[in-house]
Amino acid sequence: MSATIIDGKAFSAKIRGRVAEEVAALKRDHGLVPGLAVVLVGADPASEVYVRSKGRKTVEAGMESFEHRLPAETTEADLLALVEKLNTDPAVHGILVQLPLPKHMNADAVINAIDPAKDVDGFHISNVGLLGTGQKAMVPCTPLGCLMMLRDHLGDMSGKEAVVIGRSNIVGKPMAHLLLGESCTVSIAHSRTKDIEEVVRRADIVIAAVGRPGMVKGAWIKPGATVIDVGINRIDAGDGKTRLVGDVDFDEAREVAGAITPVPGGVGPMTIACLLANTVTAACRANGLPEPEGLTV
Numbered sequence: 001m002s003a004t005i006i007d008g009k010a011f012s013a014k015i016r017g018r019v020a021e022e023v024a025a026l027k028r029d030h031g032l033v034p035g036l037a038v039v040l041v042g043a044d045p046a047s048e049v050y051v052r053s054k055g056r057k058t059v060e061a062g063m064e065s066f067e068h069r070l071p072a073e074t075t076e077a078d079l080l081a082l083v084e085k086l087n088t089d090p091a092v093h094g095i096l097v098q099l100p101l102p103k104h105m106n107a108d109a110v111i112n113a114i115d116p117a118k119d120v121d122g123f124h125i126s127n128v129g130l131l132g133t134g135q136k137a138m139v140p141c142t143p144l145g146c147l148m149m150l151r152d153h154l155g156d157m158s159g160k161e162a163v164v165i166g167r168s169n170i171v172g173k174p175m176a177h178l179l180l181g182e183s184c185t186v187s188i189a190h191s192r193t194k195d196i197e198e199v200v201r202r203a204d205i206v207i208a209a210v211g212r213p214g215m216v217k218g219a220w221i222k223p224g225a226t227v228i229d230v231g232i233n234r235i236d237a238g239d240g241k242t243r244l245v246g247d248v249d250f251d252e253a254r255e256v257a258g259a260i261t262p263v264p265g266g267v268g269p270m271t272i273a274c275l276l277a278n279t280v281t282a283a284c285r286a287n288g289l290p291e292p293e294g295l296t297v
């Protein structure tokens, strides 16, 4: 029996279509054009790919895209000054500072300088606190995209065993909060977890967010489980080229799982769609307009 492949690329195109409809309505009825500012410090080649792809999809959805590329030597004070300028710019409804930042910067200080209402990544401590207490927040894009796929595929998740592998602030922890909100029984595994295979084997829902290519083996998966692979790992393809793989051994896992997301074409495209969705939500809230249905949780 082979798993259903959850098509994040197709699902993300649907969400971006919904975003485009909402943007068109905001323009028509309120003369409002949602704007997203992306700040990239340094020239990390992987980040370049995301920034370009985000910028293109933002414009395709009818929104304004502002890109700020700063040299790696930029001082924290200069970056904070840019953030402050974006905070007060009425054309900017969403601000994303690409992570990781260069080592000489305090990333927490930079993130917490962003106006929480414009924090479309959901990384500001106010949004983290709101999410953690079950209040209306800006929800981090990657976990939000994962949740949308899970709801679409599984419907009610109440009482299911969910295991999140990875405890980062940007994926693992917010993902665990969202799954608690769905009334799952949630475990978080990490590098110090003892007998991780056994922890994963009891899960009806597995979220892998580790950054280790193919770490999760087929034998770890409970038959029929739903597997969401967040990992984005560039590996040597052997022919002088590279290719992207997830944190799950896809070929093994697809023979055991009930459903699985591929890499590429799974969580990644959903992350970008959710970023656009969060920008529309932020623009509506900033203008006292009702926020569109179905673009957040």
Ligand SMILES: NC(=O)C1=CN([C@@H]2O[C@H](COP(=O)(O)OP(=O)(O)OC[C@H]3O[C@@H](n4cnc5c(N)ncnc54)[C@H](OP(=O)(O)O)[C@@H]3O)[C@@H](O)[C@H]2O)C=CC1
Binding pocket: 142, 165, 166, 167, 168, 169, 170, 171, 172, 189, 190, 191, 192, 193, 196, 209, 210, 211, 212, 230, 231, 232, 233, 267, 268, 271
């Ligand atoms: N598709 C998308 O849109 C996105 C994809 N990603 C990808 O997701 C992956 C995770 O990203 P991120 O959360 O930022 O990564 P981090 O490096 O911040 O966190 C990795 C987590 O994995 C845990 N871990 C590391 N090794 C092991 C191990 N051997 N066994 C169990 N747990 C382990 C770490 O544990 P500990 O805390 O103990 O060190 C840590 O909690 C990466 O591949 C990244 O590229 C990230 C963001 C968005």
Ligand SMILES: Nc1nc(=O)c2c([nH]1)NC[C@@H]1CN(c3ccc(C(=O)N[C@@H](CCC(=O)O)C(=O)O)cc3)C=[N+]21
Binding pocket: 049, 050, 053, 096, 097, 098, 099, 100, 121, 141, 142, 232, 244, 263, 264, 265, 266, 267, 268, 269, 271, 272
């Ligand atoms: N402040 C901040 N917010 C982030 O959300 C953030 C970040 N920093 N830093 C880096 C990570 C990583 N990330 C990805 C988003 C989309 C794809 C994506 O679209 N991937 C495609 C493939 C892209 C390709 O081919 O290179 C896919 O999986 O199909 C991947 C990775 C967001 N991140």
Ligand SMILES: [Mg+2]
Binding pocket: 121, 140, 141, 142, 143, 170, 271
């Ligand atoms: Mg994100």
